[in-house]
Amino acid sequence: MSPTFSPARPRPLAWMLAALLLALLAGCATVETSSGPVSRMTLSATMVQAETLANQAATQKGAQRRQTVDQIEALLSGLDNATLQRDAAALPAGNPLYNYAGRALLRRGLPLPRPFDRSAWQFDAGNRPPADSDGYRPPVKLAVLLPLSGNLATAAAPVRDGFLTGYYGETRRRPEVTFYDTSTGAIAAYDRAVAEGNDFVVGPLGRDEVGALFNRGTLPVPMLALNRAQVPPPAGNASFSLSPEDEGIAAAEFLLDRGAHSVLVIGAEDDTQRRAVASLRERLAERGGVVTDVVGEGTADFAPFAAKPGGIDAIFLATRGSAARQLIPRLALAGLAGKPRVATSQLLSGTGKAEEDRVLDGIAFPSESWTTHGIRNLPPAVSAAAILPNAKGPAARLFGFGYDAWLITAYLERLATSATGIEGATGVLRIDGFGNVQRTPAWSTFSNGIAVPLASATQR
Structure with missing residues (x-):
């Protein structure tokens, strides 16, 4: 059954046709499994x-x-x-x-010895038909809460298109889908979705909106929130986010795995980068590492920081690619050119010209599986971008996020009851014992000015 939109509004034919075209190229989700013996021994x-x-x-x-x-x-x-x-x-x-x-x-990207214990957080499939052999068990009637109008509609559009690409790419039973506009209030949209008989809700996007719903405690219809709030998901609900905090944690683990414990941070002033830096600092400190200094991207001379006692093992760049291009020569002048360099995913912003981006060669950054090496359940990113504007450039990440929201919705019971992970567009997806979707990203680097998969970063 095809999606409907609420309140009633004309359907943009172009993106519907584009989603259908993409769906014809898409395959089925692949599932990654992990296993290992469980043994009793003395705890540390x-x-x-x-x-x-x-x-x-x-x-x-x-x-x-x-x-x-x-x-x-x-x-x-x-x-x-x-x-x-x-x-x-x-x-x-x-x-x-x-x-x-x-x-x-x-x-840390390590396998679970067994599935999470679900005594406190349990997923109720309600009246859904039995699961298929691969765990596919989507809702019967699904509500998607997104800002379809107003200032946030542009940001929500690639999420919507990615979701619909996954939806139309599935040849088995699909739920009836209704889109609800949250521009006039997410709580009102959720209440309307409940009143109209939906058995599962995806969204909303805003952190405050998610927090307001989670603060209600027990929710009459379970939801997959598309952001992470200060409040944990109530039992049976889940949250999925591409948060900068997760990127900071991933970068810290990447550096620690390679023996880097003293890290110089160069950061921009926007909120996203500050959150990534704070997360990196916290994780390094927890595991015996240290951020030696946090300096702005306008710093002219890095020699004083390089000369500090104890030295610097690595550099973390919380900047856009356009700023990083200006930083690399200054780091070389300070004798830091040979140090490992890791960045946030925003390194890709402001790049795209190989002759200019060669200076970024060797910098590692978290990326999406889809845009890095491709996945079976989506056409190549280049092909998708040629069909749909919302699948190219910076929007590609949100497009993959929307696609994964559909996967999680369709495979939530499988994720909630096993130790397996789904290979999604944004990385390997798992759900922890508290209802939070955990994402293990792919890693990329620049080579001759072109972003390529990082061969030494195995996706575990």
Whole structure:
């Protein structure tokens, strides 16, 4: 059944036809599995301490619980990969620490020893028909909450088109879909979706909107929020986000895995980059690393920072590509040209001319699986961009995000009940024991001024 739009408005024929064309090129989702033996052994002292805190957190709420959770995550972050994997496998079923340990494993791109414990967070499939053999079990009647008009409609358009590409690319049973405009209020749109009999909701996009809905506690219809709020998802609900905090964590893990513990940060002043820097700093500190300095992209001389006692192991660039091109010669003058360099995904912004971008060669940055190496369930990014404007340039990332929102919706039960991950457009997708979708990104670099997959960054 085809999607409908609410309130009634003309359907943009161009993007509907484009989505259909893309769908004809698309295949089915592939599922990545991970497995390993579970064994009992003596837990490390750190894990025992974290276990005590996890038992406390199970009875806490609000700010007190958030503080305890922060302590748990700090303890787990201090464990090396081998100890974390060993201790997580040793935790018995039902242990409240396991979900925290599993989330820490996913953030490092490491496999789970077994599925998350779902005693507190359980997904109810309601009256959906039985799942197919690959776990495909979409809703019966689906509501999508997006700003279809107003200032945010432009940003929402590639999310919508990516979602519809996934929807039309599926040849099996598909739900009836209705789009609800959130420009006049996401809560009102959600309430209307519930009143009209939808059994699942995707959206909204705004952080405050998501927080307002999650603060309601138990929701009558489960939802996949397209952002992450300060409030955790209520039981049975989930959230999915391309957050800068996740990029900061991914960059920190990337550097730590390569032995870099002292990192010089060069950051822009916008909120997105500041959040990525704060996340990187926190994760490095938790795992024994340090940010030596945070300096602006307008810094003229990096020699004083390079000469500090202890030295610099690597450089983190929280800047756009256009600014990074100006920074690289200055870093070379300070003797830092040979240091590993990692950036946020915004490095791609302001690039596209190989002769200018050669100066960026060797910088690693998180990227989308679809645009990096392609995935079976989507046509090549170049082909999609030629058909649909909302699938090219900076919008390609949001297009992939929308596509993955459909995948998560269709495979949510599979994600919630197993240790498997779905290979989506934005990376490998898994859902932790608290309803948060965890994304393991692909990694890219520049070679001769062209963005290419980073061969040394294995997607785990």
